[in-house]
Amino acid sequence: MRLAWILGVFCFGVCADEPGAARQQELENMLKHDCGSCHGLPPKGGLGPSLMPDALAGKNDALLFDAIRNGRAGTAMPSWRPFLNDAEIRWMVGRLRQR
Template sequence: MPSRVWLVLAATLIPFVAGAELATQRQEQLRHLLRHDCGSCHGMRLTGGLGPPLTPSSLAQKPTPALAATIRHGRPGTPMPPWSRFVSEEEARWLVDLMKRGTGDASTND
């Protein structure tokens, strides 16, 4: 097969594969953000503070896209600030998944 074809194939497939999962380094940055920045209002263990708890039981009934929108755009009129300058839509959903699984708080270190 001419090498040109491989180039086209690689150019098509690499972004697809890379997009399937956030880069490990980015996942670490987001966990850090969740613990330190979000934790300052939602509690170190995300069990609530100035902001409501972000624990699996408190989020289970709430749709992920709506929670991701709250993270990206904040809640005007409340202290919840918008984070869209720092997290993409995909990353906001990833954070919500993490909170729904209960693996984002400071008590877990995976």
């Protein structure tokens, strides 16, 4: 039971609820076009802050997840909860770290 919990938490880089290939392509497009419209192309900053890996290095995944899921009050950052499920948000956070 404990091993199953550990595997569920860490996923060894491949979570069962990871978006499929077609959805990943849609999420890539969203990162480029939707996020890029405020964060820049490449996402070095604009209306929103830089999303480059070096700029995100000091931010933990939970903070990034929360920003995408719930937005940021008092800023132009909207909540993406109506459009993305939690697995998709986790995938996007991981993808942002790889850019």
